[in-house]
Amino acid sequence: MSKSRITAIGSYVPEKRLTNVHLEKLVDTTDEWIIQRTGIKERRIAGENEFASDLAYKAVRNMMERYHASIGDVDMIIVCTMTPDFKMPSVASLVQAKLGIQNAGALDLNAACAGFTYGLHMANGLITSGLHKKILVIGAETMSKVIDYEDRSTCILFGDGGGAVLVELDETHPGFLSSYLGSEGEKGKNLYCSNFSASMFAEDIIKNDKIVQNGREVYRWAVTTVPRGIKQVLENSSMSLSDVDWFVPHSANLRMIESICKKVHFPIEKTLYSLVDYGNTSSATIPLSIDKAVLEGKLKNGDKMLLYGFGGGLAHAGVLINWSVS
Incomplete structure (x- = not known):
């Protein structure tokens, strides 16, 4: 609890x-x-x-x-x-x-x-x-x-x-309902930014200190992994997707988000994202998306939000929260 x-x-x-x-x-x-x-x-x-x-x-x-x-x-x-x-x-x-x-x-x-x-x-x-x-x-x-x-x-x-x-x-009104985390490090070669290592998975690094991405493979991974993760987050809370007011995925690509929403049968109209004006800001996309909704008056206390981050690692994590900001 x-x-x-x-x-x-x-x-x-x-x-x-x-x-x-x-x-x-x-x-x-x-x-x-x-x-x-x-x-x-x-x-x-x-x-x-x-x-x-x-x-x-x-x-x-x-x-x-x-x-x-x-x-x-x-x-x-x-x-x-x-x-x-x-x-x-x-x-x-x-x-x-x-x-x-x-x-x-x-x-x-x-x-x-x-x-x-x-x-x-x-x-x-x-x-x-x-x-x-x-x-x-x-x-x-x-x-x-x-x-x-x-x-x-x-x-x-x-x-x-x-x-x-x-x-x-806050023991009286806790806001965290459930979570689920995972990683598939063997697929990390599809999205990386090198540092000290000269090779990864027996393959030569393409560029040092710059992001390299196999967009097609990351897309394929995300649209299968995230729906499974969403299901697990909900099972861990004994809730259903119909109880969720807002879905807040990592703002990587709108087409990717649309595919995920379609797979889990969640309306894109109830999905928050920040990529249109800010692009993919990695770990900042989800808080930017939430704050954008706050400033626009969309998000209300008592709303349940399912947050799901995914990307380099390839790591992913979902958190279900009850929004109650004073």
Whole structure:
């Protein structure tokens, strides 16, 4: 039984816009081609001296201003990211310093596009176990810094952004209903960003420090894995899909989301995504999608949301929550 709930949310995206028309000047593509295949119209791009910790910090500040949230007693900071400022210190430690929080643990969690749902699962577990009482969970990415803008298959997809939530102890009205996590590491060669390794699965790395994706294989994996995962999340909660008010998948590709919705017989009209204006922001897509719905007045207290992150790893994680933000 959960003993925590989300009490506040905030988000931030960089000012610079990279539209499909801009991309037409960089690679052999068109606005029509991109929209038809992905649903993306534009994405935000971090400045040369703007990094994941900056986006994370600004997302938290946005949350504090809107909800008058106190963070001085936060006792753990979890930053979900695959694009950290440094190998060390962690982005979480940099955020702790920027916010002036004095008595909090700080760690980065890298589950790529499934990062935010992994982070929520971990935060709920730490609070429910009694180890912590108040946790910041942040998804922040500067994907533009690991994109090859000569690679049409990836540069049209990704953007930068950050989202943050506050997860607090609440034994009376807990918000976490169930979760399910998984990974198929043997398929990791279909989506990777290399670092030290010179090879993967006995195959040569194509490009160092840049994202490489076999889009067709990732698509095939996602549209079979996510529906199975959704079923497991619901079984773990003894609920049905008809009880879910909103589905919030990772905003990778609108065609992929449509296929998943069709497979599970869930209306796309009740699905939240952020990719149209922000592109694929990896671990930030889900909090950006949720906050967009909050700002538009769609999301109401008492609504049940099924969040599902999936991507590099190939890792995936689903979390069913009851939305009740003060």
